[in-house]
Structures are given as structure tokens and as C-alpha cells.
Amino acid sequence: MxxxxxxxxxxxxxxxxxxxxxxxxxxxxxDVPSPCRGACPVDGHIAEWIGQIRDGDMHKAWLTLVANNPFPAVIGRVCHHPCQSVCNRSELDETVSIRSLERHVGDHAIAQGWRLPAPGPATGRKVAIVGGGPAGLSAAWQLMRRGHAVTLFEASDAPGGLLRSGIPSYRLDKAVLDAEIARITQYGLDLRCGERISGRAGLEKLRKDFDAVYLATGASRPRHLPGLAPDSALARDGLAMDGAEFLRQTNAGETPPLGRHVVVIGGGSAAMDVARSARRLGHDVTILALEAEETLPAQRDEVIEAREEGISLVTGARVRAIEPAVTPRVAGLTLVCEKVRFIPGARRGEFTVEALADSAFDIDADAIVTAIGQDADPGIWDGLITADGALASTGDSWQTDLPGVFAGGDLASMDRFVSAAIGMGKEAAEAIDTYLNKAADHEAVNAPEVRFDEINTAYHPPAPRQIQENRPVEERLDSFIEVQLPLAAEQALAEAERCFSCGTCxxxxxxxxxxxxxxxxxxxxxxxxxxxxxxxxxxxxxxxxxxxxxxxxxxx
Amino acid sequence: MEKIVYNDQGLFHPGHVACGGCAEALSLRVILNTMGKNTIGVVSPSCTAVICGGYPMTSTSIPIFHTTLETAAAAAAGVRQALEARGEGDTQVLCLAGDGGTYDIGLQALSSAAERNEDILYVCFDNEGYMNTGGQKSSSTPTGARTGSTPTGKTTHKKNLVEILAAHRIPYIATASPSDLNDLRTKVERARDMRGMRVIIVLIPCLPGWGIADDSAVATARLAVETGLWPMVEIFDGRDWRLTHRRGTRSVAEYLKGQKRYNHLQTDDIEALGREVDEGWELLNARLGQGPAGGSGNPQHRAAANTG
Structure with missing residues (x-):
């Protein structure tokens, strides 16, 4: 040998x-993108942070979340969760409750008082942001973590935008909002509340004082129906009100002086918010929407919860005329209505309706609140930036035709979702960063998403979805206390176990x-x-x- | 998700010539590394012989004695006696054979070794045919399966080797599947720590022999378990039967349809195979109920001594 x-x-x-x-x-x-990530407006690395929950590392999960969205506790409450609609797990049993898990992490971070990770080295560049809503705040955080100095101008007395003035506390507790905004403002944000920037001169000055400008002024101009505008006789008599104004008042703790029976016109989330807020203030409420029930733009859960709270829904119908009530002792107004067929248009927000023959009916009301959407007003810059209707025109990367000026959120898009605004803020921040550094350093994800048939389900036995409970109806109507209850810790862990972790090792x-x-x-x-x-x-x-x-x- | 855990000590080497995707190679990897270095292998002509050998190379870090097709168990018994004579009783003898060398040609040697309760661990890689020589049928080939020598499908039943072995009342018998490597590791550990005649039969879906895709051996084995076709059992002393995986509920047809060897089967044939599986489970369930403690006794300390 x-x-x-x-x-x-x-x-x-x-x-x-x-x-x-x-x-x-x-x-x-x-690491191949998961379908949930593909559908996520902030490009959230969902499979990754759910895996981190599963591994018991909540802090890492939170860091993964805030890298794309500084508001996990907020979004974990109000997101329209397109991720859950495309979840591969729905082909095995049920979708993973991604939104509930996000809230679980977000709440935990607030309870622990976690701070955002330190920013990168200062670049010496200054960016102005106009508008302190979700798009503006998201952009602020993304720019600051890249080392840029950010000044944010907010016209009202507190940042938050629609999160503060539009979404009622029973969906989003103001303490949660305050906690997540405070993390951003404490990060070194130069926040100027009560400073309204408008007009050609206002924008020109920002361009001179800063290296880049991000406009995220939102959509604050309500759409009106004939005879129901704020300057109408009905509005002056206290019989008609705009939905956004109603929500602004109720969110500020005020009680709009409306009669007993309120009819809310509209079928979106804002209409649901108005109706359910009015219900909490003791009104009898009827919602009148053009769309059929199954195509209402509001989230399905909101419609169900509104019904649970005793709100009547009249769908596929519109008001033809408003007349003094036939029996004034019951109500002040009679809405002469008819049934319609709603035909969506090519673009979001566009539609036509066809009246159905012999479908007239009446609804009595003491007051009417209109919540049929709001438009942005790009005209406030006196034509300095080009507009397409009620939207600021932006090219690639949210850049307007004015060099160094970017626009986003409801000002530049009809994607009227909070998460979409946060995503747009992030994208604009990346574009601004590229603009300031004169270099492209943002990698694009272009591998195809993981399909269900790429998941070996032998390793994923069927497991029922963990249900995030709602507060019982009788406890909801006395106050604006949050309706959704959190997942218990063991529920969150069980739900995290259900995630396939598509495409993530x-x-x-x-x-x-x-x-x-x-x-x-x-x-x-x-x-x-x-x-x-x-x-x-x-x-x-x-x-x-x-x-x-x-x-x-x-x-x- | 349960993690598959075993300590790979590097006793099985890459560069072996098993077909790409072979479940026998990955099972052998678990078995060798669980047995440990103080082991001598005895291998009869089979896929295993090819995988371990290929003169002048070897893919194992343990010595392998290549013997003849008839004599695997007898040769292993001989190695055992030689070790005892040299005072090396701690060294394990691991006999590795295919189903041809076990169910058919080596059955006499196996039965004799079992009757003498030789102190060896005998592993049968059951790929249900002579797959190494072109895919002829063995007595382990299931009813209906097409092989090189049963071109219209086998008309006789698969031999019930587990029953034959149990009749020998040997200390330990188990069936295993590459779709559950933790279970395989546990069974090898259990057998390793016992003395006397121990037999583990591992189902090995054969890529060319069964007509399945290169990446599907594990999935096919999993289906065999989940459809109830391959019961996962442990038998102590030939009497105490236990299930290590509940009877799966997926349809037998689902298992058959992925394999070219069953392509020709008609609905009647598939139903007949389903009945055969049911009958096998009736027999098995009867066995499960007849153990000394109703099939739930403690498996520890059941080793029968063999001092040789």
C-alpha cells in the first residue's frame, strides 16, 4: 500500500x-421578488420582514419595514393591502394577513420606542418639500437617510395631511400617527408648520434656496355636486356640507351641527369615513353611491363594518333633485333619486352612468354630505409647472418640466391610497438623490416574480389564517376608539409561519x-x-x- | 418548517457516478454519515456498488467490501465474525444491497443471517427492479409496472419483504423514504445503537427505471408515502409494529400518473392497485394492534444480543 x-x-x-x-x-x-412585493406600492420586502418576525427578531423586521415605509403602524391599519390579493398562499388555503403583521411590528416598535437608524454622511445638499402628508413625509425620511438636509413646509399647524385630517381615529388612532411622525421630525427634519407656499414667487424662491424641490400638496379641492357646493343655499342653511370639511372638523374633535338624518353621497373610503364618523356622533346615516355594491371603490371591510354599525347603503343610484321635504316635521329635505348603471371609464376616476327607466325613489334627509372625491390644484403655481387637468405633469421619476422640481402624491397621481403616496414619496426621493448626485445608483428589480408552482407546498402544511378581530359594534359607536384589535403575539407568530417566503432564502x-x-x-x-x-x-x-x-x- | 438535521462528516464524496438527481445517493449520504467512520461496508452488485466504487476510486471514507449478488448478508456476517475475532466488536457492519440482491438473489443469505440474528445492519435500497442492468423486473416490482422484462406490465404482486423479515423475529426492521430524511436518520441511529440483525428498506424512486424527471425523485417518494403506497413502519422483535407516518390520504392515481412505467394503466388497473394498497393496510393495521403493548411499548432496550 x-x-x-x-x-x-x-x-x-x-x-x-x-x-x-x-x-x-x-x-x-x-432573492427573487415575491408577488406581494411586486404589488406593494412601496416595494416592501414583505417576505423578508415576515421571515424576521418568524425568527423572533422584531427589530430587524421593523428596520426592513421602515427602509421602504416609515409608517408601518399607520399602514398596518389603513393600507388597501394589494399584497394580500396576489399572495401565493391563497392558492393553498388563504392569503397571509400581511397588513395585520405589519401593524404588529409597527405597534411593537412604538411600544419599544425604537428610533430610526442613523442617516448616511451629510451631503451638504438641501431639499425643500412642500406638503406634510404621507408622500412628503416619506420623501423627507428617504432623503434624510441619504444624508440630505430637508426642510418641509406644511400649510396647516401639524404634519400628517390626510392621515390627520381625513382618516378618522376609529381607523387610525392619532397617538399612533403622532408617534410615527415624531420619529421622522426628530430625525433632523426642519419642519415649518403654518407656512403655505404658493404662487410663482413662492416656488421660484424655493428653487433658489434649495438644490431640489418636492411638491406633495395633495388633493385638497373637493368635487361638488350642483346645488351642494359650499356656496349653495343648502350649505348656507346648514343642510349641506363637504365631506373633507366634515372629516377635518370631526378629526379635530369638533361636532358639525347637522340634523338627525344624514345622507352621505359617495362610495369611496372617504364616504365611508364620513358616514361612520356621523354615526358615532349619533346621526342616522344613509350612504348613496353611484356604483353597485360589489364595485364600490371603498374597501370591502369598510362597507361591511359600516353596515354592522347600522348605516344604510343605497347603491347604484343618484340624486336627481333636492326638494323641501313633503313632511317637514320628519326631515328638512327630500332627495329625489333614481337607479343607475355605473360604467367605469378608461382612467381611474372616469365613468359614465345610465339612468334605469322607472326607477325613481325618494330619500328624506336632514343634511347631505358630499364625499365624491377631491382634486389637486396644480394651478396654485401660476402655470410654472405644466399640468394635465388636475394633475401635475411628471415625466420619468416624478420630475416636472421644471428642472430640480419633482411632484408626487395626489398632486401627480390618481392612485389615491396612503401606501401609494408613501411609495411615490420614496421613488421621488430616490430620483432626487440621483439628480443631486448626478448618478444612478438605484437598482431595478427585473427578475420574474415567484409563481405558486415554484413553491414546494410539502413544506407548508395547510394552516388557517389568524383572524384579526374587530371591537364589538356596541363598543364602537360610543366613541372614536379603534375598531381593529391587534393580533396577539402568538397569533402574529402563527401568521408569520404561514408565509411561504416566496423567493427569499x-x-x-x-x-x-x-x-x-x-x-x-x-x-x-x-x-x-x-x-x-x-x-x-x-x-x-x-x-x-x-x-x-x-x-x-x-x-x- | 422542520429543519432536516444530520451531521455530515464528509464520509460520502462527490464525484460518484449515480445519475444526477438520484435519491439513493442522497439517502446513502445520510446513512453513511449517521453510521460514522467506525463502519465497514459490504456491498453486492447494485447501483450502490457503482456509486461507491468505480475502480480505482471510491466515494466513501469507510472501507467497502464488494461481494457477489447472492451473498451480501453472508459476507457481512463473515466480516462481523472476523471483526469479533480481532476484538473489534465496536466496528459496525453495514450491508448495502438493492432489491434484486435482497428480495430475489440474496434472499437465502438474508434469511439465514436473520435466522442466526447476525449483528449487522442491512440496508436495502428498493428501486423496484434491476435498474442497474437496464431495468428488468424483480420480485419487488409492483403489480402493473412496466419494466424491460414486463413490457405490458407486471402481472404478479410485489413481494412483502417486511412480513418475511418480521417472521424471522429479528430485533429491528424499518421502512424509510428519501422524502423524510429526519425519519431516515432517526431510524439509522436507532438501528446503529442496537445489536443483532437490523434491516432498513428505503424506497428509491429510480429516475430512468420509473420514467420520472431528474428533479422529482424526492417528490415521487413523498407521494408514495402520502398515498399510502409505501407505509413507513418500525418493527421491534418482529412483533411490535409502529407507524412512523400516518396513512396518507392522497389518491394512488396521483402517484401513478407521474411515472412512465404506469402510463399504460387503465382505470380498472388503477382501481385494482388502490384495492391492493387498501388490503396491505388492513394487514398492517392488524399487525399494529397486536404488539406486546398494543404497539406502543418503549423501543429502547429492545436489542437482542449477539455475541457471535
């Missing part, structure tokens, strides 16, 4: 045989242990393929529980 090998004994190990030459494709570990070792050729090596964090030995069988791909390994063509 010492000199010449015995012919009976092998004397080499098979490591000398490089079976990698058998292979026609190579598996690659890569969870370091489970399946690729390592299932490789018949010892061709997957464990690294401290992650794995590497030994190309000398990998035969390209694809078992590591098939047995990956998250779809984070894919076969790829090899570059020759």
Missing part, C-alpha cells in the same frame, strides 16, 4: 471525478441536504454551488420551500 497500490484496493476518492461536466444548467440561489438547508452530490456548500449566511460536481439535476430547486433557487443557463 505504501509504494504501489494493491490491485484489490481503491486508492483515490471520487473527488477526482468532476461530474460537473454532466450538467446542462446550473442552480442559482437568488430562509436558510433551511434543504438544498444542502437534498443534494445527492454534496455540491451545495453551506456558507455562514447562504449557500454556494460547487460547479465541479453539480450534475444539474434540479433537486435543490424542486425541494426549495420558497422558490429561492432557480435553474439558470450557464454563461459559457
Amino acid at each position: 505504501d509504494d504501489l497500490p494493491s490491485p484489490l484496493w481503491t486508492y483515490l476518492t471520487s473527488d477526482n471525478r468532476l461530474t460537473g461536466t454532466w450538467r446542462s444548467a446550473l442552480p442559482r440561489h437568488r 430562509i436558510y433551511c438547508d434543504n438544498c444542502y441536504v437534498y443534494c445527492p452530490d454534496m455540491a451545495v456548500i453551506r456558507l455562514e449566511r447562504g449557500y454556494e454551488i460547487r460547479t465541479d460536481y453539480c450534475k444539474g439535476c434540479g433537486l435543490c430547486v424542486a425541494e426549495c420551500p420558497t422558490g429561492a433557487v432557480r435553474m439558470m443557463a450557464e454563461v459559457q
Whole structure:
């Protein structure tokens, strides 16, 4: 054995045989975008932070969340959660309650008093932001963490925009909003409340004083119906009111002096907010909406909860005329209504209606609140930036045609969701950063999203969705206390376990242990393929529980 | 998600010549590394012989004795006796054979070793045919399966080796699947820590022999378990039967449809196979109820001594 090998004994190990030459494709570990992330307006790394909850690292989960959205506790309450509609898990049993989990992390961070991570080195660049709503605040945080100095001008006396003046406390407790905004303002934001910037001169001065300007003034001009505008006779008599004004007053703790029976016109979230707020102030409430119930723009949960609270819904109908009530002792007004067919238009917010024959009916009311949407007013800059109707025109990256001036949120988009505004603020901040640095450093995600059939469900046994409970109806109507109750900690953990972690490596070792050729090596964090030995069988791909390994063509 | 855990000590090497995606190779990896370095392998002609060998190379860090197809268990018993004679009783003897070498050609040697309660661990990689020589049928090939020598489908039943072994009243018998490597590791550990004749039969879906895709051996084995076709059991002393995986509820048809060897089956054939599975479970359920403690006794300390 010492000199010449015995012919009976092998004397080499098979490591000398490089079976990698058998292979026609190579598996690659890569973080592939999950469908939830693709649908998320802030490009949230959802699979990643849910995995961090599962690992018991709430702080890391929160850091992952705030990297894209500084308002997890807010968004965890009010997001329209498009992520949940595309969740791959819905093909196995039910979608993961992503929004409930986000709130769980957000609430935990507030309770722990966590602060945002330190900003990058100061760049010496100054950015002005006009408008302290979700888009403006999101942009402020994203710019500050990149080292830019930010001054934010807010016309009202407190930042928050619609989060403060539009969304009622029973959906979003003001203490939660204050806590998440305070984190941003304490981060070094130069906040100027009560300073309204408008007109050509106002914008020109900002351009002179700052290196870039972000306009996020929102949509504060209410749409009106004939005869119901603030300057109408009905409004002057206290019989008609604008929905945004109604919500501004109720959110400030005031009680608008309206009669007993309130009819709310509109079918969106704002109409639901008005109706449910009025209900809490003791009114009988009827909602009158053009759309059929199943196509109401409000979130489905809001409609259900409004009904639970005793609000009547009249859908697929409109007001034709408003007359003094036939029996004035019951109510002051009679709304002459008719049923209609609602036909959505090509763009969001556009539509036509067809009246249905012989469908007239009346509704008696003491007051009418109109909540049919609001428009932005790009005209306040005196034509300095180009507008397309009620929207500021922006090209790629939210840049207006005025160099260095960017616009976003409701001023530049009809995507009227809080999360969309936060996402737009983030995108604009990245664009401003690129503009200021004269360099592109924002990587685009372009790998295809993980499909359900890429998830090995053998590793994901069916498990029922954890239900986030609502406060009982009888407890809701006395006050503006929050309706949604939080998930219990063990519920959150169980829900986090349900996440497939689509496209995100969870370091489970399946690729390592299932490789018949010892061709997957464990690294401290992650794995590497030994190309000398990998035969390209694809078992590591098939047995990956998250779809984070894919076969790829090899570059020759 | 339950993590698969075993300590890979590097006893199985890359560069072996198993087909890409072979479930036998990944099962062997778990078995070798669980047995540890103080083990001598005895291998009869089979896929395992090819995977471990290929002169002048070896893919294992333990010595392997290649023997003939008829004699795996007898040769292993001989190695055991030699070790005892040298005072190396601590060294384990691990016999590795295919279903041809176990159900058919090596059955006499296996039965004799079992009857003598030889102190060896015998692992049968059951890929339900002579897959290494072109895919002929063995007595382990299931009813209906097409092989090179049963081109219209096998007309006889798969031999019930578990019942045969149980009749020998040996200390330990188990079935296992590459779809549950923690279970395989646990069974190898249990067998390793016992003495006397121990047999583990691992189902190995054969990529070319069964006509399945390169990446689907584990999924196919999983289906075999989840459809109830491959019951996962442990039997102590031939009497105390336990299930290590409840009977799966997925349809047998789901298992069959992924494999080319069953492509020709008609609805009647599939139903007949389903009945065969049901009958197998009736027998198994009867066994599960007849153990000394109703099938729930403590598996520890059941080892029968063999001093050789």
C-alpha cells in the first residue's frame, strides 16, 4: 500500500471525478421578488420582514419595514393591502394577513420606542418639500437617510395631511400617527408648520434656496355636486356640507351641527369615513353611491363594518333633485333619486352612468354630505409647472418640466391610497438623490416574480389564517376608539409561519441536504454551488420551500 | 418548517457516478454519515456498488467490501465474525444491497443471517427492479409496472419483504423514504445503537427505471408515502409494529400518473392497485394492534444480543 497500490484496493476518492461536466444548467440561489412585493406600492420586502418576525427578531423586521415605509403602524391599519390579493398562499388555503403583521411590528416598535437608524454622511445638499402628508413625509425620511438636509413646509399647524385630517381615529388612532411622525421630525427634519407656499414667487424662491424641490400638496379641492357646493343655499342653511370639511372638523374633535338624518353621497373610503364618523356622533346615516355594491371603490371591510354599525347603503343610484321635504316635521329635505348603471371609464376616476327607466325613489334627509372625491390644484403655481387637468405633469421619476422640481402624491397621481403616496414619496426621493448626485445608483428589480408552482407546498402544511378581530359594534359607536384589535403575539407568530417566503432564502438547508452530490456548500449566511460536481439535476430547486433557487443557463 | 438535521462528516464524496438527481445517493449520504467512520461496508452488485466504487476510486471514507449478488448478508456476517475475532466488536457492519440482491438473489443469505440474528445492519435500497442492468423486473416490482422484462406490465404482486423479515423475529426492521430524511436518520441511529440483525428498506424512486424527471425523485417518494403506497413502519422483535407516518390520504392515481412505467394503466388497473394498497393496510393495521403493548411499548432496550 505504501509504494504501489494493491490491485484489490481503491486508492483515490471520487473527488477526482468532476461530474460537473454532466450538467446542462446550473442552480442559482437568488432573492427573487415575491408577488406581494411586486404589488406593494412601496416595494416592501414583505417576505423578508415576515421571515424576521418568524425568527423572533422584531427589530430587524421593523428596520426592513421602515427602509421602504416609515409608517408601518399607520399602514398596518389603513393600507388597501394589494399584497394580500396576489399572495401565493391563497392558492393553498388563504392569503397571509400581511397588513395585520405589519401593524404588529409597527405597534411593537412604538411600544419599544425604537428610533430610526442613523442617516448616511451629510451631503451638504438641501431639499425643500412642500406638503406634510404621507408622500412628503416619506420623501423627507428617504432623503434624510441619504444624508440630505430637508426642510418641509406644511400649510396647516401639524404634519400628517390626510392621515390627520381625513382618516378618522376609529381607523387610525392619532397617538399612533403622532408617534410615527415624531420619529421622522426628530430625525433632523426642519419642519415649518403654518407656512403655505404658493404662487410663482413662492416656488421660484424655493428653487433658489434649495438644490431640489418636492411638491406633495395633495388633493385638497373637493368635487361638488350642483346645488351642494359650499356656496349653495343648502350649505348656507346648514343642510349641506363637504365631506373633507366634515372629516377635518370631526378629526379635530369638533361636532358639525347637522340634523338627525344624514345622507352621505359617495362610495369611496372617504364616504365611508364620513358616514361612520356621523354615526358615532349619533346621526342616522344613509350612504348613496353611484356604483353597485360589489364595485364600490371603498374597501370591502369598510362597507361591511359600516353596515354592522347600522348605516344604510343605497347603491347604484343618484340624486336627481333636492326638494323641501313633503313632511317637514320628519326631515328638512327630500332627495329625489333614481337607479343607475355605473360604467367605469378608461382612467381611474372616469365613468359614465345610465339612468334605469322607472326607477325613481325618494330619500328624506336632514343634511347631505358630499364625499365624491377631491382634486389637486396644480394651478396654485401660476402655470410654472405644466399640468394635465388636475394633475401635475411628471415625466420619468416624478420630475416636472421644471428642472430640480419633482411632484408626487395626489398632486401627480390618481392612485389615491396612503401606501401609494408613501411609495411615490420614496421613488421621488430616490430620483432626487440621483439628480443631486448626478448618478444612478438605484437598482431595478427585473427578475420574474415567484409563481405558486415554484413553491414546494410539502413544506407548508395547510394552516388557517389568524383572524384579526374587530371591537364589538356596541363598543364602537360610543366613541372614536379603534375598531381593529391587534393580533396577539402568538397569533402574529402563527401568521408569520404561514408565509411561504416566496423567493427569499430562509436558510433551511434543504438544498444542502437534498443534494445527492454534496455540491451545495453551506456558507455562514447562504449557500454556494460547487460547479465541479453539480450534475444539474434540479433537486435543490424542486425541494426549495420558497422558490429561492432557480435553474439558470450557464454563461459559457 | 422542520429543519432536516444530520451531521455530515464528509464520509460520502462527490464525484460518484449515480445519475444526477438520484435519491439513493442522497439517502446513502445520510446513512453513511449517521453510521460514522467506525463502519465497514459490504456491498453486492447494485447501483450502490457503482456509486461507491468505480475502480480505482471510491466515494466513501469507510472501507467497502464488494461481494457477489447472492451473498451480501453472508459476507457481512463473515466480516462481523472476523471483526469479533480481532476484538473489534465496536466496528459496525453495514450491508448495502438493492432489491434484486435482497428480495430475489440474496434472499437465502438474508434469511439465514436473520435466522442466526447476525449483528449487522442491512440496508436495502428498493428501486423496484434491476435498474442497474437496464431495468428488468424483480420480485419487488409492483403489480402493473412496466419494466424491460414486463413490457405490458407486471402481472404478479410485489413481494412483502417486511412480513418475511418480521417472521424471522429479528430485533429491528424499518421502512424509510428519501422524502423524510429526519425519519431516515432517526431510524439509522436507532438501528446503529442496537445489536443483532437490523434491516432498513428505503424506497428509491429510480429516475430512468420509473420514467420520472431528474428533479422529482424526492417528490415521487413523498407521494408514495402520502398515498399510502409505501407505509413507513418500525418493527421491534418482529412483533411490535409502529407507524412512523400516518396513512396518507392522497389518491394512488396521483402517484401513478407521474411515472412512465404506469402510463399504460387503465382505470380498472388503477382501481385494482388502490384495492391492493387498501388490503396491505388492513394487514398492517392488524399487525399494529397486536404488539406486546398494543404497539406502543418503549423501543429502547429492545436489542437482542449477539455475541457471535
